[in-house]
Amino acid sequence: MSAGRAAPPLGREVDRDALDRLRAWGGDPLIRAMAQLFFEDVPALLSTARAAAASGDAASLAGAMHVVKSSAPQIGAARAGELAAEIERRARGGDATELAPLVEETGRALARFRRALDDELRA
Amino acid sequence: MKLLLVEDDRMTAALVRRALHEDGHAVDVASSVREARSRALADRYDAIVADVGLPDASGLDLVHWLRAEQRATPVLLLTGADAPEDIVRGLDTGADDYLTKPFDVLVLKARVRALLRRGGSPRADALSFAGITLDRRRHEAVFETARLRLTPREFALLEYLVLHAEAVATRTELLEKVWEMQFDPGSNVVDVHIARLRSKLRAAGARARLVTLRGAGFVLTARPDAATAAAPGDRSTS
Numbered sequence: 001m002s003a004g005r006a007a008p009p010l011g012r013e014v015d016r017d018a019l020d021r022l023r024a025w026g027g028d029p030l031i032r033a034m035a036q037l038f039f040e041d042v043p044a045l046l047s048t049a050r051a052a053a054a055s056g057d058a059a060s061l062a063g064a065m066h067v068v069k070s071s072a073p074q075i076g077a078a079r080a081g082e083l084a085a086e087i088e089r090r091a092r093g094g095d096a097t098e099l100a101p102l103v104e105e106t107g108r109a110l111a112r113f114r115r116a117l118d119d120e121l122r123a
Numbered sequence: 124m125k126l127l128l129v130e131d132d133r134m135t136a137a138l139v140r141r142a143l144h145e146d147g148h149a150v151d152v153a154s155s156v157r158e159a160r161s162r163a164l165a166d167r168y169d170a171i172v173a174d175v176g177l178p179d180a181s182g183l184d185l186v187h188w189l190r191a192e193q194r195a196t197p198v199l200l201l202t203g204a205d206a207p208e209d210i211v212r213g214l215d216t217g218a219d220d221y222l223t224k225p226f227d228v229l230v231l232k233a234r235v236r237a238l239l240r241r242g243g244s245p246r247a248d249a250l251s252f253a254g255i256t257l258d259r260r261r262h263e264a265v266f267e268t269a270r271l272r273l274t275p276r277e278f279a280l281l282e283y284l285v286l287h288a289e290a291v292a293t294r295t296e297l298l299e300k301v302w303e304m305q306f307d308p309g310s311n312v313v314d315v316h317i318a319r320l321r322s323k324l325r326a327a328g329a330r331a332r333l334v335t336l337r338g339a340g341f342v343l344t345a346r347p348d349a350a351t352a353a354a355p356g357d358r359s360t361s
Contacts, residue, residue, distance in 0.1 A: 018225050021229075067132050070176060071134050
């Protein structure tokens with residue numbers, strides 16, 4: 001999609017403003033390039049987070065979710081960013097073992113965002 | 124300008140690097156505070172853009188270290204929007220500006236341009252090295268009690284060399300920083316001023332020497348062995 005074209009609504013998974021900012025600057029090629037980098041790193045981050053939640057390693061869990069919290073909103077993955085921020089906040093408080101369901105929800109949010117973004121970029 | 128980006132997230136690093144490249148800057152990337160310190164010791168940066176949340180330490184620690192090392196390199200911190208305490212601590216520690224994530228790339232570029240215009244932390248009014256003292260407000264230079272009678276350009280040159288004492292300053296760097304030229308005009312203007320400054324330092328009996336390292340640049344040094352330690356067989360100390 002070229003810059004300036006009206007895009008379909010994506011729902012709460014996606015921060016439309018964040019995507020528009022990227023698109024205005026570098027168009028869809030920039031979004032694709034950033035998404036590729038982002039999603040290349042997501043599996044390892046989720047894997048680290050899952051293992052940390054299972055073992056009660058709050059510091060590792062917070063570290064992995066900090067990266068997701070920082071990068072997800074930049075590319076428009078709003079819900080995933082919110083979930084990661086919540087997990088990081090609670091993990092910094094020492095709570096890790098109770099956070100496994102939230103880690104899974106973050107994974108699902110990222111998967112939904114990816115599908116929405118793919119649809120957006122194919123449109 | 125040469126910038127250091129300290130960011131462990133690959134996507135954000137790629138985004139920021141692309142933005143700064145667009146504005147014509149050379150950008151080195153460090154992914155940890157440890158690597159950033161190493162790069163800052165080995166190279167000179169006109170500004171640093173640093174994430175606060177880094178794997179080995181906080182970006183605030185990097186700012187603290189820089190200021191403790193008397194390095195005035197301007198620093199822009201990238202922080203989470205949910206961490207206002209990081210912003211307060213960062214600015215109090217000596218950072219010059221901040222931007223919260225997610226950020227607008229155009230705003231980032233504008234902030235960096237502003238940072239480079241301002242030149243970072245307030246400069247000291249007086250500089251000294253090996254008995255040489257520069258009064259930057261009055262543009263006066265002395266060695267111990269002997270006044271050095273310098274032209275404005277010679278003063279600016281000595282100021283730069285004192286700020287970077289014991290480190291090699293290249294001809295290109297001096298043209299850019301002292302003469303504010305973005306290209307080498309092909310003249311010997313730097314060498315002529317270096318020779319005059321060297322002569323005035325000698326006449327005043329200054330312990331510091333202005334050494335020419337052929338093919339590398341110039342260094343203001345107080346080390347007696349500097350002429351033989353830096354680049355054996357490839358220098359003059361004229």
